[in-house]
Amino acid sequence: MKHFLVILGLTALVWLGVTLSEPIEYPLHVDVELTGYDTIKYAILQADTSATVTIETKGYSVLLNNLWNKKTKVVLPLQGDGTHHAVGVDELQKALRSTISGIQNIHSDVDSLYITLAERCSRQYRPNIEHVKFSFSEQYGLYGQPVISPEVITLYGPEEELDKIKEVYVSPSKIENISQSGKYRLPLEAPWTTSADIRSSCDMVEIYLPVEAYVEREYDVPIRVANADTTVQLRLYPSSATLHVWVAQRDLQKMPEFDISIDYNDIQSHKQHIHPQLTSFPEYMRPRNIEPDEVQCVIIK
Numbered sequence: 059m060k061h062f063l064v065i066l067g068l069t070a071l072v073w074l075g076v077t078l079s080e081p082i083e084y085p086l087h088v089d090v091e092l093t094g095y096d097t098i099k100y101a102i103l104q105a106d107t108s109a110t111v112t113i114e115t116k117g118y119s120v121l122l123n124n125l126w127n128k129k130t131k132v133v134l135p136l137q138g139d140g141t142h143h144a145v146g147v148d149e150l151q152k153a154l155r156s157t158i159s160g161i162q163n164i165h166s167d168v169d170s171l172y173i174t175l176a177e178r179c180s181r182q183y184r185p186n187i188e189h190v191k192f193s194f195s196e197q198y199g200l201y202g203q204p205v206i207s208p209e210v211i212t213l214y215g216p217e218e219e220l221d222k223i224k225e226v227y228v229s230p231s232k233i234e235n236i237s238q239s240g241k242y243r244l245p246l247e248a249p250w251t252t253s254a255d256i257r258s259s260c261d262m263v264e265i266y267l268p269v270e271a272y273v274e275r276e277y278d279v280p281i282r283v284a285n286a287d288t289t290v291q292l293r294l295y296p297s298s299a300t301l302h303v304w305v306a307q308r309d310l311q312k313m314p315e316f317d318i319s320i321d322y323n324d325i326q327s328h329k330q331h332i333h334p335q336l337t338s339f340p341e342y343m344r345p346r347n348i349e350p351d352e353v354q355c356v357i358i359k
Contacts, residue, residue: 060210061130064180068316070155071227073143075263075276083288084111084112084113084153085110085111086110086111086113086130087108087110087130088109088110088130088131088132088150088154088200089107089108089130089131089132089169090106090108090109090132090133090134090150091107091131091133091134092105092106092134092135092136092145092173093133093134093135093136093169094108094135094137095136095143095173095175096292096311097121097257097259098178098257098259098266099137099177099180099211099214099257100141100175100176100177100178100216101175101176101177101178101255101313102173102175102176103174103175103176104172105172105173105174106171106172107223108169109147109150109168110162111150111151111154111165111166112161112164112165112166112225113154113158113161113164113165114161114163114164114165119299119325129233130154130157130158132150132153132154132157133153134149134150134153136173136187136192140175140185141174141175141176141177142172142173142175143172143173143174143175144170144171144172145170145171145172145173146169147166147168147169147170147171150166150171151164151166160219161320163199165229165242178214178215178216178257179214179215179216179217179220180212180213180214180220181212181213181220181223182210182211182212182213183210183212183213183223183225183226184206184209184210184213184226185206185208185226185227185228185263186225186226186227186228187204187206187210187227187228187247187265188227188230188234189227189230189231189247190226190228190230190231190232190244190265191231191232191233192229192233192267193232193233193234193247194236194237194238194269195235195236195237196238197270197271197272197273198236198238198269198270198271198272199270199272199304199306200267200269201239201268201269201270201306201342202267202313203268203270204265204266204267204268205265205266205268206263206264206265206266207263208259208260208263209265210222210256211226211246211258211259211260211262211263212259213226213250213256213257213258213259214256214257214258214259215250215255215256215257216255216256218231219250219255219256220256223250223256223264223321224260225249225353226246227246227247227308228244228245228246228247228263228265229244229245229246229247230247231244235338236269236285237269237340238269239266239267239268240266240267240268240269241265241267242262242264242265242267243262243263243264243265244256244262244263244265245261245262246260246261246262246263248261250268270304270306270307270308271273271307272304272306272307272344273304273305273310274302274303274304274305274346275302275303275304275305275310276301276302277298277300277301277302277314277316278298278299278300278301278302279298279299279300279301279316279317279318280297280298280318281294281296281297281298281299281311281318281319281320281334281353282317282318282319282320283285283319283320283321283355284319284320284322284337285321285322285323285324286322287322289359290357292325292355292356292357292358293355293356293358294320294353294354294355295353295354295355295356296350299334299349299353300348300349300352301316301318301336301342301345301348302345302346302347302348303338303339303342303345303346304341304343304344304346304351305342305344309340309342309343312340312342314339314340315338315340316336316338316339317333317336317337317338317339318334318335318337319334320332320333320334320335320339325355325357331352331354332349332353332354332355333347333352334351334352334353336348
């Protein structure tokens with residue numbers, strides 16, 4: 059009896075092996091993910107996210123797939139631009155052959171998978187850095203203007219939601235003790251991420267700060283009377299002012315030109331003390347103050 063059971067078991071194993079090695083057909087449900095489109099710029103209106111195919115393979119592949127209870131998923135890239143795309147079923151078959159080994163044939167009732175996209179409304183904003191605080195080490199300062207990259211941020215989403223967004227700000231930050239030129243990557247404030255279907259072309263900006271070392275300099279500048287009456291003579295006390303400025307070390311050899319003036323209309327208003335104004339100076343300088351802060355004028359007719 060024992061020998062009989064052993065023979066019966068071996069026979070069953072041989073039969074099972076032969077059976078599992080024979081090609082069989084069975085239906086397979088496949089989850090499909092279509093990729094390759096701009097998910098920020100476009101929203102999905104309709105997409106084929108699954109397909110059922112009939113595959114011909116050996117029985118042991120079916121057994122292993124059922125034992126593992128493994129869901130079959132393939133990722134198919136889209137080609138080209140536009141809002142309507144189709145992916146041929148041959149691409150699905152290629153993806154399945156690379157996912158499941160031993161496939162001999164694949165049959166499908168459909169010839170293509172489709173996705174329809176809708177372009178979101180968009181609006182452009184210049185990133186606002188007023189919430190970012192920069193402080194420099196002693197005798198260092200900004201030389202020119204900060205450069206922000208990208209210059210423009212594009213937001214995508216429903217038009218009524220975009221209408222509510224007036225500015226795109228860089229998140230509040232403090233950058234201290236700056237003593238050399240450098241680049242800083244900072245995140246954007248993005249309150250829309252929790253309130254609406256708004257997408258941004260980026261979530262970070264890069265700010266480049268041109269920095270130079272500065273020294274203090276004084277210049278004696280004649281005071282000019284603007285809009286003066288040429289029929290009268292004017293005497294100013296004093297006739298010149300001392301201008302205190304910060305100058306970048308790289309610009310010390312330059313010959314700057316300044317204009318400090320008072321307005322003749324103020325003199326005619328019988329003002330005894332007039333404040334001189336700095337009306338023109340080189341961009342590479344940083345004015346500090348003018349001495350004296352008041353001048354007197356005498357009209358000689």
